[in-house]
Amino acid sequence: MxxxxxxxxxxxxxxxxxxxxxxxxxxxxxxxxIPPSEMAVALGKLLASGQANGEIARTFGIIVLAIAIAVVLGFAIGVVIHALPRLRQALDPFFATYYAVPIFIFYPVMVAIFGLSVIPIVLIGVATAIVAMIMATLNGLDRIPRVLSKVARVHRMGAVATALRLKLPAAAPYLFTGVKLAVSYGFIAVIASEFILAPAGLGRVISDAYSDFNNPRMYALMLLLIIVATFVNMVLHAFDQRWAERRGIGRP
Amino acid sequence: MTTAPADAAIHASLKGVTRIYPGAGGNKPVHALGPVDLDLRRGEFFGVVGPSGCGKSTLLEVLAGLQQPTAGTVNFEGKPVMGEVPDGIGVVFQEDASFPWLTVWDNAAFGLRRAGIDEAETRRRVDDVLAFMGLKDFARAYPAQLSGGMRQRVCIARTLVLQPRLILLDEPFGALDAQTRLLMGDEVLRLWRRTGATVLLITHALDEAAMLSDRIGAMSARPGRFMDIVETHWPRERDSTIVGEVAFGEITGRLWENLRGESLKSLGYAGMAAAE
Amino acid sequence: MIATRRAADTLVILIVLVLAWQVLHQIVGATALPGPLPTLSYLAKFVPTARFWENAEATLVAFFYALVLSYAIGLSLGVWMGIHRLSGAVGEPILISIYTLPKITLYPVVLLIFGLSLSGRVTFGAMHGILPVAILTMNAIRNIPPVYLKAARTLHLSRRQTIVTVLLPATLPEVVAGLRIGFTLTLLGVLLAEMFAAKSGLGFLIINAMSLLQTEEMITVAVMLFLFAAVANALLLWMEHKLHRRA
CATH class of the missing domain: 1.20.5 (Single alpha-helices involved in coiled-coils or other helix-helix interfaces)
Incomplete structure (x- = not known):
């Protein structure tokens, strides 16, 4: 080191x-x-007892689902918008404003529409993460050097081969930056929804533990969330940096 | 064989080729090139010089089949070139077209893998071409770790490995410094001699064209036409040291005589365009 | 002409969004989601009331203090870490990990310390805003081209002159970008705090309206917050563009 x-x-x-x-x-x-050592002990006990396993699985399941939808759909939407320059120009003001407004205030609206279930949580997670993926896709597609399509024709490659062999790898680091953002935004939105209003999940359990003055339980789960979030973000960040370095792209 | 024996020496030809870009969004159509006639002799090194914006790159792309001519015909090895890059033509572009996601080795192997050549043959040819281009020690490196000149070598290696019979070079050293360009010129002469391929080199540098070429076509300002074709009579065995010869000065002098007026035209054109 | 066409296109999308709202309203029914028109008429009635303004004031006061804290701490931290290279190298990954953390997790701790007070909401808002301001300020200082400093020295500028006439203008666009993101996140932090536990504020109003099934009021407040954030962002973006063009 x-x-x-x-x-x-x-x-x-x-x-x-x-x-x-x-x-x-x-x-x-x-x-x-409570002292950090007691937080760690409480977390160890909680994990060993398996009491919180259901909540843990539920929360991380929702997070993975929301991020997966946001990444796949965001990429697809990005490709479509990139192909329609006029639509893209019209959407520009919306993209510039999107992350400036607290999208999260629409979570209660979604609860009102879909009821208190998994659906509004997944929806707010997707809504928070997807635009980062769309914008990263647009950026990535913009960065594909024009000369690559000439190279493709010199090698007599069809549209599919050109897309998969040349365009996708050329755009990949920028797409990955979108994935990285989608992961951290999705994570934050899902946890926040569970805190504010949810039938179950880690956020709900922490918030209940707070109301019951159950500090060991609250801090144990808090520690778990912080460790997982930090670990995931660090891995993605390291990957992103290594990729950027190899490709000679300035720090994203 | 339908080709007449007299034409056997002609490797590729352009006949009455023009290229007019349709005006987009209410702009006037742009007449970029021609009419141009050109016969490339098998195995020769042909240089094309001309002021910026004269349609040099358009000429190359039409010859390669990357663009359709508006009028006229293009032939390569007796067959018309129609909207597709024919087998046997390799192109090296001005822009850095190395694939940053592949190592140098995998860059060079790209075309062979596309063509489904077996792994042993691929390895043999890639190792060979990397050694030839002086890239052997960088086989596992990624392009971003290399200098601009080395990256352009990677692109040349990627083209050479497919053993093209006609190599088209579109200002491949335009972005490099003058000394590196001279050295890269030596490399190109070496590969030209070894492969026996026909080479067409587009450049804006008169000295580069004069040093490398058997024949040099000087193009006019837009729409580009050949005003003069200069024979250099260099021996096949030559290198960058010929820049010291008297004949070298005469050739560049004659080229500049032809191009000075044209370059001024194209500058004036650019000035007018900027003032608009 | 092109600008008008673009504006018209954007307007078309806005209309499509409102129509989508109407369609969704028709599908799920008026209790779950009131249509755009009833919401608008409710908005016209509700926004002038004292109840709305009392809560808006509560939010704005907390937001104002939180923003001042975010900017003051964020800028100091950013300047320090930008100038002192070692601190920057050590601290940057720490800042970035905290930045990407779901900070709502820590709100109960803030509540345990401050209780349901204004200071709690201000602290939580500032926790969101400090990091982007600090990170972007640090980067702005680090990214000053060294040639600027050389130029300043060849021009025999004093230290003060160098800071005022070279360093400040060179870093300003990126710093303003940081302030803009800090603005947004501070607002989000204050609203989250109000939504989680508070007796007043627009965030509280939304959650309260939800539990009382007053969806019209809930959407009205959300729309007002949306407009506030969008307008503020547009202003800051406009400033940023002006600075960029000048730079």
């Missing part, structure tokens, strides 16, 4: 250590925050 990496690790260890110290020695009230 590099020097910077070691310093970073040290910073994180000291921060967690300071929190542990402050909690253990009463600088922070246990009713507010």
């Amino acid at each position: 590099s020097r910077v990496g070691w310093i970073r690790l040290a910073v994180i260890v000291i921060a967690v250590g300071a929190l542990e110290f402050a909690c253990q020695f009463g600088f922070i009230n246990r009713k507010v925050v």
Whole structure:
């Protein structure tokens, strides 16, 4: 690991250590925050007991479903919009505004329409993630060098072969950036919906534990979510960077 | 064989070729090229020079079958070229067309794999072409890790490996610095001699054309036509050291004499276009 | 002429969206989703009421304080990490991981610390806004072409002059982009806080209307928030474009 990496690790260890110290020695009230070590123990016990397995499976299932729909549909929509420049120009103002408005405020509207079930959660997850994928697809298709279609003709490649062998790989790093954003947006939207209003799921369980003053349970699940989100985002980020480096693309 | 014996020496030809781009969105149609007649002799090195925007690249793309001529006919090895790049023609473009997602080795192997050549033969030919192009040590590298000149070599290797009989080079060294260009010129001469292929090189650099070519066609400003075709009479064994010869100066002098007025025209044209 | 055609195209899409709303309303029924027209007439009635403005004020006050905090902390952090290379290299991945975290998870902690108070909502809003401001400011400073600094030295500019006449204008467009994203996310943070647990504010109003099945009120508030965010974003985007053109 590099020097910077070691310093970073040290910073994180000291921060967690300071929190542990402050909690253990009463600088922070246990009713507010429990020591990190106790969070980890509580999480270990909870996972070993299997009590939360159903909720965990439910939440991550919804997240994966929402992200998968957003990525596949977003790519398809992006391809269609890219082929219709006039539609694309007309949609421009909507894309520029989309992430500026709190889309999440429409979650209760979806609950009103579809009832309190999985559907509105998946829908708000897809709605939050899909536009990032559409925009990344448009960007990726824009970045395909024009010379590639000439190369394709020199090699007498058909439309399908050109799309799969040349255009898709040329656009791939930009598409992946879209996937990365879709994953983190989808994750955030699903968890937020479960927190605010949901029949079940990790967000709901944490929010219930908060109401019941069940701090070990609350912090255990919080820790789980933070670990999973950080891990997934770090893997995607590392992959993204490596790809960009290999392709000589400036940091995305 | 329907080709007359007298034509056996003619490898490819353009007859009365013009290219007019239809005006888009209320603009006037653009007459880019022609009429142009050209016979490429089998195995010769033909250079094309001309002011920017004179239709040099259009000429190359029409010859390659990448564009349809508006009028006239294109022939390659006795068969008309119709809307498809014929087998036996290789093209190297001005833009960097190396595939950044493939290693140098896989870039070179691309065409062979498309053609379904078996793995052993592919390996033999790719290794051979990489050694020839001085890319052997970079076989596992990705294009982004290489300089512009090396990337253009990758593109040349990808073309050569298919053993084209006519190689079309569209200002392949336009983006490189002058010294690198001279060295790349040596490489091209070497590959021309070894493959025995016919080469057509488009360039805006008079010295490059004068040093590499057996014959040089000087094109007029748009619409591009050949104003003069200069024979250089260089020996087949030649390299960049001929830039020091007296004849070299005479050739570039004659080319510049032809092109000076045309380049001014094209500059003036550009100036007018910018003022609009 | 092209601009008018584009505007007309955009208008067509807007009309299509409203029609889609109407169609969806017809499918699911008026209780689940009131149509565009009844919503508009409800909006005209509801927006002038004191109830709407009291809640809007609550949201705006929390949002204002949160925004000030986001900008102050975000800018300081960004400037520090941009200038001090080591801090930037160490901190950037940490900032990015926190940025991509579902921060709602941490709201119960904020509640345990601050209770159902204004400070809790302000803190939570700022937690959303600080990171984009910091990250983009840091990048803006890092991406200053070194040739600018060389030019400043050959022109014998003082340190102050260099900052005011070279560094500030060079970084401004990207910093403003950070402020714009910070604006959006701070608003989202405040609204999420109000939706999760609050006794006032537009976020509370939406959740309250939902539980009372007053869908018209719910959509009215959502539409008003939508308009507020869209207009503010358009203004900031316009500023950004002007800065870019000048740069």
